[in-house]
Amino acid sequence: MRIPIKYIIKKISLFFVVFMGAITVNFALPRMMPGNPAQVVYSQILRAGGSGVSPVYLNQLEVEYGLSKAPLYIQYFQYLDNLFHGNLGVSISYFPEPVSTILAQALPWTLFLVISSITISFFIGNHLGRYAGTNRNTGKDLAIDLFSMFMAAFPAFVLAFIILDIFAVYGNLFPIGGAYGISVNEGLNVPFILSVLYHAFLPALTIILISLGGWVLGMRNNIIPSLNSDFINYSENLGFKKYQIKSIAYRNAILPNMTGFAMSIGLSTSGVIIEESIFSYPGVGMYMINAINSLDYPLIQGIFLMVVIAVLIGNFAVDILYGFLDPRIRQEGD
Amino acid sequence: MDSSAIEIKNLNVGYNTETDFSLIIKNFNLSIKKGEIFGIAGESGSGKSTLAQAIYRSVKYPGEIESGEVIFKDKDIMKMEANDLRKIRATLFSFIPQAAMNALNPVRKIRYQFYDLLIAHGILPEKNNDKISAVLKMVRLNESVLDNYPHELSGGMRQRTVIAMSILLNPEVVILDEPTTGLDVLVEHEILKDLKNIQRKYGITMIFITHDLAILYEISDRIAMIYAGEIVEFGARDDMLENSTHPYNFLLLKNIPRIGVKMDNIIKLKGNPSNFKENFPGCQFYERCPFSKGECSEKHPDLREYSNEHYYRCIRFPEWKQNV
Ligand SMILES: Nc1ncnc2c1ncn2[C@@H]1O[C@H](COP(=O)(O)OP(=O)(O)OP(=O)(O)O)[C@@H](O)[C@H]1O
Numbered sequence: 001m002r003i004p005i006k007y008i009i010k011k012i013s014l015f016f017v018v019f020m021g022a023i024t025v026n027f028a029l030p031r032m033m034p035g036n037p038a039q040v041v042y043s044q045i046l047r048a049g050g051s052g053v054s055p056v057y058l059n060q061l062e063v064e065y066g067l068s069k070a071p072l073y074i075q076y077f078q079y080l081d082n083l084f085h086g087n088l089g090v091s092i093s094y095f096p097e098p099v100s101t102i103l104a105q106a107l108p109w110t111l112f113l114v115i116s117s118i119t120i121s122f123f124i125g126n127h128l129g130r131y132a133g134t135n136r137n138t139g140k141d142l143a144i145d146l147f148s149m150f151m152a153a154f155p156a157f158v159l160a161f162i163i164l165d166i167f168a169v170y171g172n173l174f175p176i177g178g179a180y181g182i183s184v185n186e187g188l189n190v191p192f193i194l195s196v197l198y199h200a201f202l203p204a205l206t207i208i209l210i211s212l213g214g215w216v217l218g219m220r221n222n223i224i225p226s227l228n229s230d231f232i233n234y235s236e237n238l239g240f241k242k243y244q245i246k247s248i249a250y251r252n253a254i255l256p257n258m259t260g261f262a263m264s265i266g267l268s269t270s271g272v273i274i275e276e277s278i279f280s281y282p283g284v285g286m287y288m289i290n291a292i293n294s295l296d297y298p299l300i301q302g303i304f305l306m307v308v309i310a311v312l313i314g315n316f317a318v319d320i321l322y323g324f325l326d327p328r329i330r331q332e333g334d
Numbered sequence: 335m336d337s338s339a340i341e342i343k344n345l346n347v348g349y350n351t352e353t354d355f356s357l358i359i360k361n362f363n364l365s366i367k368k369g370e371i372f373g374i375a376g377e378s379g380s381g382k383s384t385l386a387q388a389i390y391r392s393v394k395y396p397g398e399i400e401s402g403e404v405i406f407k408d409k410d411i412m413k414m415e416a417n418d419l420r421k422i423r424a425t426l427f428s429f430i431p432q433a434a435m436n437a438l439n440p441v442r443k444i445r446y447q448f449y450d451l452l453i454a455h456g457i458l459p460e461k462n463n464d465k466i467s468a469v470l471k472m473v474r475l476n477e478s479v480l481d482n483y484p485h486e487l488s489g490g491m492r493q494r495t496v497i498a499m500s501i502l503l504n505p506e507v508v509i510l511d512e513p514t515t516g517l518d519v520l521v522e523h524e525i526l527k528d529l530k531n532i533q534r535k536y537g538i539t540m541i542f543i544t545h546d547l548a549i550l551y552e553i554s555d556r557i558a559m560i561y562a563g564e565i566v567e568f569g570a571r572d573d574m575l576e577n578s579t580h581p582y583n584f585l586l587l588k589n590i591p592r593i594g595v596k597m598d599n600i601i602k603l604k605g606n607p608s609n610f611k612e613n614f615p616g617c618q619f620y621e622r623c624p625f626s627k628g629e630c631s632e633k634h635p636d637l638r639e640y641s642n643e644h645y646y647r648c649i650r651f652p653e654w655k656q657n658v
């Protein structure tokens with residue numbers, strides 16, 4: 001396959017521009033907050049038991065929140081410098097942990113949970129949708145559609161509570177929290193991996209069920225016109241075999257869902273916030289809720305920034321992927 | 335030996351509507367001879383595509399073939415097993431659809447679409463690159479199109495590609511449903527000239543559907559004029575041209591236009607085209623016919639033979655001709 005270099009360069013530049021925009025907003029927001037957030041954070045840290053912090057840290061906070069007297073552009077470059085060194089400040093509620101350390105611990109769990117559940121859901125959803133669409137207006141189609149609409153409309157946190165209650169609290173079949181059991185050693189060993197899968201099962205099930213409906217309905221709605229398209233009719237006219245025709249229809253119908261796929265991985269990074277806290281799953285979502293509860297501004301801001309980046313990367317991945325999958329898009333970039 | 339390539343017998347085709355079924359092609363009979371170009375013309379909405387799809391048994395819901403036979407190689411296409419029908423498609427009998435420009439899979443290179451076609455009929459693609467080159471040459475396309483996606487080609491090139499795919503496996507009969515609509519006139523005529531050459535060279539039987547009268551009379555050996563889903567006149571090209579027996583054909587010919595002007599634009603007939611009046615007992619053309627008399631609204635005319643293999647469906651022939 002020809003690599004669409006121009007297209008990729010165009011998309012990378014676009015990504016870079018939006019990315020700079022996002023981190024600039026992140027820079028500007030606390031500077032627009034009324035009052036003295038640095039003072040608030042400082043006294044919270046003191047209250048949270050950080051009695052050892054010196055007033056030097058207050059100065060540092062003021063710099064971070066744009067309260068220093070330095071000109072704005074100097075502050076901006078300081079902020080960028082901090083950012084690219086991974087310095088996102090110090091968490092209040094987990095004082096004295098730096099925000100970056102917390103994110104580094106939490107993010108892998110979130111990514112693991114999100115990517116694996118969305119992938120599974122994407123796979124199942126597309127196949128169900130294809131099945132429903134090719135058996136249009138039958139009882140099976142109707143059943144699948146109703147189920148999908150119901151699931152797509154179901155509030156995620158309610159489902160999370162139901163699943164947690166049934167399978168963990170009453171059923172006792174699954175753990176009620178954590179990412180792995182206390183008795184296993186972290187590392188690439190079988191008991192650890194099994195424990196991780198076991199702990200991820202319920203939160204993953206929730207995400208799969210919640211996101212499934214969208215894929216199903218999307219696929220069904222794409223494959224129906226695809227099956228009636230001129231090129232499918234023509235393939236039939238040429239005596240193509242059933243499997244060939246189905247694959248042509250499927251290939252054309254899955255393109256729009258592909259866009260959704262990478263994007264929803266990005267979006268779900270924010271979407272899992274409530275689920276993770278319900279399942280006490282130690283991803284960014286759980287930390288986000290804790291941070292909000294304890295007004296941990298640095299941590300909230302750090303997670304916010306990370307979610308934005310995740311969504312951006314998701315979008316970027318979509319663009320690139322789409323460029324490879326759909327020759328028509330590729331050419332537009334030329 | 336039987337000299338007909340296709341025999342259409344008592345074909346009835348229509349569309350399911352919300353309340354009932356509206357019959358478009360009514361009790362249609364026609365026999366296509368081997369090796370001829372049979373032209374079918376009619377205004378937009380007269381049922382040409384419906385007829386073509388029915389002959390190929392590719393009518394899709396809400397369309398429905400109510401009854402009838404289409405005999406091809408001693409078999410009734412309407413009664414064939416799905417897989418047997420699939421096997422004769424493109425190998426013995428091809429259909430080039432009206433929207434040929436959009437008939438190619440947008441996300442697959444032309445080469446692989448040719449390969450898919452070969453695979454569908456159990457032929458190894460790699461050994462048949464020569465064959466593909468040969469048909470491309472026939473439709474005067476450069477081999478480089480094989481490495482293109484459909485959107486990279488012009489409309490004319492796409493239509494040529496579709497024609498090439500349809501004749502790749504040497505079918506005996508090809509139905510072309512307005513294969514050149516949407517192209518500019520010059521390209522259209524080039525393609526038609528090439529088609530005719532191919533047809534003559536390989537003795538393919540072609541059923542050629544158009545609503546461009548100039549093209550129709552230029553390319554066809556025999557012609558059927560259809561109106562509201564019925565043949566109103568048919569016969570050899572020259573007979574149709576010189577001795578029109580039906581007012582519809584006559585009026586159209588009187589207005590025969592410059593090349594490329596479509597029938598719908600030149601017809602100076604009053605009234606709406608082909609409005610299927612299902613329960614109207616008389617001649618379907620009655621409201622628009624300048625030669626009509628009261629009797630025309632009472633009795634539906636049968637198809638009658640005028641001279642050898644020249645038929646017409648008009649109660650008032652030959653009287654009406656004396657009035658012109
Ligand atoms: N999907 C459909 N549902 C209901 N009626 C239809 C449908 N398609 C066609 N018809 C009816 O059948 C008639 C014939 O349509 P058809 O497409 O065969 O015409 P045509 O002669 O091929 O016209 P054109 O030159 O525009 O291609 C139309 O007048 C229309 O009323």
Ligand code: SF4
Nearest residue numbers: 617623626630648649
């Ligand atoms: S039957 Fe009457 S109305 Fe019909 S074409 Fe002949 S003259 Fe015209």
Ligand SMILES: [Mg+2]
Nearest residue numbers: 382383384432
């Ligand atoms: Mg048509």
